[in-house]
Amino acid sequence: MERRLQQIFFALSFLALALIIAAGWQADTPKWKDYQKNYHALEAQGEPNAVAKATVIATRPEVHQVMLTGLQRVDRCTTCHLGVEDPTMKDAPEPFTYHAGLGPHVPSKFGCTICHGGQGLATDKDNAHGNVQFWQTPLLPKEYIRASCGRCHKEGDVPGVPELTEGKRLFNTQGCRGCHKLNGVGGSIGPDLTEEGAQHRSPEWLAQHFLTPNAVSAGSAMPNFHFTKEQAKALTYYMLSLTSEDMGSYYSSERSIPGPEYGRQLFAEKNCISCHAIGGEGSKTGPDLLGVVKRHSPEWLDEQLVNPELVYPGSAMPAYDLDPNSRKALLAYMAVATPEDAHLLLANQSRTLKPEEIAIEAGKQDFARFGCVGCHGTELQGGVPNPNAQGGEVPSLLHLSDDYTKDEVVAVIKEGRMPPLDNPKGPTPPLYMPSWKNLLSREDINRIVDYLWSKQQQKKADNW
């Protein structure tokens, strides 16, 4: 027995040693080392002489990582994806292929996961691509990657991603905010969408959800808006871009992409047309701006926008407090501006509204902006199905004045209310009027009610 125990002790000691060696071996032979070996072999093919070849092949394997302090990320993707910044690897097989068309988004400054998703810290394929349990953001499918542009480029239009602009437009015009909160503004019937892009939802799920809400989310109160496939995709893009993640000053400073559309908006906003003309359309106080970008260098023009007097002593042009991107946007618009467009701008400017019309117009804007149109319709027609509510749908607002006073309507908007039931024993209707008193000011509500009253249709005379 004693001898046997000693033997067992030594056997177990050897087993422990073997286990340590096994664990060390397991740790020392990750897949990425093989990838690096293959990559160096591939690189060596391009080397002119044997010494250089040998040096390349002998490169020590090491984890490559991009520390993105501004994004609070560490991306180790380049440990395997070694050729992303090497144009000679254009035709190399994955994972070594060169990433063309990155423009200013170099991996050394942006990493990879900011656009692609996935788990930057990981060093093996399954974990890095995020197709594992407990990782919320797996790689985005190719056709949805561009949705990530909107995570940094939150304002203005993103060139090359019309889906984002369209999605945002749909969100703001179809009344999504009536039920969904975004950045603190909106109703509470549906989930808050501020972090929607950070949720673990597949783009396919989102797209399907916009087409037929009930198909992927049983019992969802969300009405079917009968979006087209393109619209659903645009909304999906927009949803995927929604995150309140802090993108860091470096990245957020670049977020508004200077485009001519934004430039035109600024041009109108700042009322440039009141001094300048474009091809003769406009005022003659300042110089005509048609072809101005051809007459001056971009630097000169930029300086002119910053401090007109410095460039043109005695210039009557005021200094506008424009950030660099806004200045670029204005110049972009200058490059494409036409006399016809200037004519249009002038026409808009000259159309004057009466004060009461302004208030009603503002009410209409609020009605759309806060998402009332989502249920009540852009023309107040109502009609969104709401099972077991009286009438089975959201009521039309075209005949409010028959049954309510303005004050009563103000009260309903403020406090919200449950719709009267069709069948008192039936289920609670999914949609209801939320309370808006915390989101809308008194003025907002009054304006909305004024707008509603301006739209009331008189009962037909033969009704009695």
Place this chain on the structure above:
Amino acid sequence: MNIFQEIWKSIVRRDPLSTDKGKSELVFMNVWLHIHPAKVKKENMKFTHSFYLGFITFFLFIILVTTGIALMAYYRPYPPHAYQDMKDLQFVVFMGPFLRNMHRWAAHGMVICVFLHMCRVFYTGSYKKPRQFNWVIGVFLLLLTLGMSFTGYLMPWDQLAYWAITVGTNIGSYAPIVGGQLRELLLGGHTVGEAALLRFYVLHVALLPAVLILFTIVHFWRVRKDGGLSRPLWKLKKKTPPQLVTIGAPAEVAALQTVPASTTKTYGLMEVVTGKPIFETIAPEEADEEVFSYPYAFVREAVTLMATVTTIMTISLFFNAPLEELANPAKTPNPAKAPWYFLGLQELVSHSALLGGVVIPGLMVVALLLIPYIDRNPSRHLRDRKWALWIFTIFVVANLILIVIGTFFRGPGWALVPPWVHVTGGVE
């Protein structure tokens, strides 16, 4: 004498191990081994008596200290770095996953072994006079082990950690009057946050281990002073239970027995200070069962150590410690569960917060502490202890059933869901 011999002699002063004197000097002239007696009774070292559960628990603790110190080199107790450090351990630290796995599995193993050790001590009646107080120390060691495991649970700062600690500390807050304040003191706030992680870290790596080590020292010391390892039941004499003779034991227990000074021996084998050699717990008729600790006890301990280490290593090689998503206070998993050893408590809490969260566990701990003083039956024989055995068995089985229900049979909303039914949409 050459220089090497001189160095060796300066380190090792005992006689050669081939002699009895050398064997006993190995023990009592060595600071690390002197916790052992020079001689042990063969039957006390029998595996089927104690299953070496105390040894295994201690060795698991050694593994935990070793791996824990290594892990500290890679860990920042501050969110969200803590979680990133876990990911670094998983993906870039050489043998990082193995290290973390060993720590994790050894920790679970220690909780289990402490509990089993307690059960063994109860069933063999080894808590009885004069070992009552050592049982009390043991209960404290059980609580400290749970505390170590619980504070360590938060370290990865993932969803599992975050919500287990949230639920676990909520259970504590059901205590009347002080509960809320205790929770606040522990968390450094009203919710689990940065302050909580730092406090748990300090508890986990400094305060609790220090206290645990101190209590362990007392526990071991007491084992020696209360008469060495307990006698197996089959060695107990039927009519007249042997009176254990203990140095420092009250006089009414038994007279201090001494062995007549030998005329041939010129040295004592034990902790002789002055005067005649004194042997502890030796009735003269049992002396023939005795063997020197070296190598009889040491080889058994060494085998136990290596078996423990290799078991933990093997498990760690094949099973990874869990790591979920980054802790997200806004996203409560449904159901949010406490660490498994507290799931019995959580199960009780789900029925009644005050009763299940405070009264019952409080009474359980008090009852455990008082067992040796309540159970005044001097007999260690199973047939004489029917009541005690029944009550303790019910306590153990009830605990296990509650833990199993809480672990495997509770789904979203703490509804009863068998483990073989798959529930979707648990989170949200």
